[in-house]
Amino acid sequence: MSLTPPSATPAWRELLGREHLGAAIVLAGGVLVGAINIYLTASLLPTAVADFGGASFYAWNMTIYLVAMVIATMLTGRLLSRQGNVGAYLLGFATFSAGSLACALSPAMAVLLVSRGVQGLGAGLLSGLGFAVIRAALPARLWTRGTALMSAMYGVGNFAGPALGGLFAQFGSWRPAFAVMAVIGAGCGAIVPRVLPPSERGDGRVPIPAGSLLLVTAAAGAVSVAGVVAGTLAKAAGIALALLLMAGFVVHERRGEPRVFPRTTYQRGSSLKWVYLTLGLLAFGVAVESFLPLFGQRLAGLPPLIAGFFAAAISLGWSLTQIGSSSVTGHRAVRRLRVLGPVLLAAGLLLQGLLQHADTPSWLVLVWVPVLFVAGAGIGLAYPHLSVAAMSSTRDPEEGGRAAAAIATVTSLSIAFGTAVGGVLVNLGGASILDSARYALFGTAVICATGALTAYAANRTSLTEPADQAPLHQGS
Template sequence: MLEKNQNVPAAGDAGWHSLFRGDNAIHSLVLCGGVALHALNVYIVTTTMPSIVRDIGGLDYYAWSTTLFVAGSILGAALSGRLLGRMGAGVAYAAGALVFGVGTLLCASAPDMPTLLAGRAVQGFGGGLLYALAYGVIRMVFPAALWSRAIGLISATWGAATLVGPAVGGVFAEFGIWRAAFWSLLPFTVLLAALALSTLPRTRSEPREPLPLKQLVLLLGIVLTLSVASARPTAGEQAAGVGAALVLFAGLIAIERRSIAKLLPRDALRPSSLLAALYATIALAMIGMQPEIFVPYFLQELHGRSPLAAGYIAALMALGWTAGSMTSAHWQGSRARKTIVAGPFFGLAGLLTIAVLMPLTTADFAAIALPLSLGIAAVGFGIGIAWPHIVTAVYAGAPAGEEEKASASITTVQLFAASLGAALAGMVANLAGIDEGTPEGTAAAANWLFWLFALAPALGIICARGAGRSAALAKEHTDRP
């Protein structure tokens, strides 16, 4: 049984202020705290990675820092529903925070890139738990009338992290003490664990089906195969890695279809279903966003920006996500459904703008700074404006009895797509010549990356239209007497 929040407003009184009254305020603080910890780490690392590779080496494995972090997050997200049931929200949240802290210690003390990558994987597992648990706990502690606003609040937390994270990472990087950026996260990790234990519900429930171990192994196998392939020196080896990943993906689909222990809710793999269209839209949006991991590097190496400035410009993508979510979170009905279709158009326009401007090394940066920044922000805005309504549509479209699985699967799909996109971004960048360390190779990598990844939102437009039509039909069916 899910523990219901008794201190909630009626459906007609579900304004933003309702999230900050009584028990809702405490729950909002804890949920946003977990997301903030995860998000701050993302932007601190994005900003400090150029300094890290200059200090301990490992440029060929630049994208692995993100790939392994997200791979760990996938595992954490996939296990979050089971952890929530067995331990209750408070203990599960505290466990996620402590695991994240262990990974942060590894990163802070890393003498070389392999140790740093191990720490990032552990960090990812803890962060994935915290991020996925937020979506699961929203359903437990808030009424349905507040779900989209609570999701918007989580997006606002990401936006705040875009302001603080690059500043923390950039300042430490410019003073040559990037390790201190990791140490600075540890006090907040301990505080979050204590707050979660004392404030979140502890209601437990036994899982109704076995753990989908085969699917989890294949998911991680796909991500790691692509990560290994992205760092190989020849196009043939990289193509072989992509082929192996496709074989693993086909196996994943086959096992998921016939297995009793499922990773996704029923009908999620049926092409005509609402859930399939929503998950595809999420996946393509996240893949299209992944060239972001190279934006600070391109801005520093091609345009001479400082680590702090480059970090803030790159963070405009996440800030755009926040702006989009806060803009649309209170929309309802057909207006809300239209955001699912509109989102990929913003993403496509943004990536095409970056593709044109980022490689222009001969241009005066002052002349291209504004349109380039708008393009970066547009990618995030497109995802953000649709996000609250994609998530609530997944909640509403979940089969009876699989609501927790549907909540956890949002993050599983999101993070798997992000990890896949990060690995592919690393592969494209290396093939284009970024590992040569020359301005020409770096400019070529910027050129190829953004033009190719613009295909993701282009395909996302098709999937989003299918999701919008399915959501409208489902609403019509629900409204019939």
């Protein structure tokens, strides 16, 4: 039994051909604009602060944006029920564009923070919708490649965000960057009615999982605050609180409806919980990119712009590898890729830690890039197949949509956790940037390595799932 659709998976030209190109642009574009804006502001904020002050709120731009994203991904199912595919996407792009335009026009830091929250809500909706609507927008034979295209957008966004922000900041003008994002969002929204299949609206009575939403929001808030407070002890306390809140979330969800994750996640013998954990551990590794520019500048003397591009090697490896990985369809090969992905990610980060040296020579800096690329390739090998495993975990359309939307929730929350944990690890190094780099890379590698165990558990339990939990598609 396989968790991936049967194939002969068709060539990429079918996904990007005339029939499906519009849907692919909308699905991938929705994920991309959100991913770009995770890191866009980091490059723009110094210029914005020079314009109207508010340096004390500097770090809260990322915190508010990520928390809003997590909240919105959890509301995707209710929005789809009330608005249908087209209406939900139009609302998502409209919210994102409005938030981006408000950022561009912000007269003060407080307004910018609120605008970032609105932007994050739109980005979260679009990320969740991408994975939920793919079941209706594309035929099952294209799910793996469609998922690969969307998840690759996280990697592209991590590369394009700092690049776009740095470009505008270079000219001392930060507002046009947000205006450009508003235009892109509006452009994608304009084609939605023509390229997405309409769906029947529900009765609008899908309950909001208020308890689950409150617990995850609190956990996301705690881990985001842990990423910005000073002191290792305070950071560790924030992460510990977040973990306790997530444990409370699992207990609450197991008790019954309404819930965020599909009920299959909590049933004995189901592989879905292991699939989500593996996805989360892969996304966790991406967060180390936030600190790589610092290490490049301080240890190798790289200019800020070059250090930023160098740090995006992980994202580049993730994005490019998925193009080839999504072509793999054999049952055994897919199972191996799920385990190999976390192993390769952890090995790359571990080797990168070993290659850190004070006053790093140029030749060694050149070695860093392929090592980080290999680490990112580990994500690309496993992520699309794990995503399709989640989407294919049930025959129930409503539960399937919930399972798919949860992929975005897991990814956003894991990046937030990874950033906060990375901050704690960096602080352990104290005044030594070399020690900080090694703590961050070694610690993240150890955490990501556990993904091989959860992937193995997902493979093992998929062979013994009860009949009523069998995947929608049987493998070859």
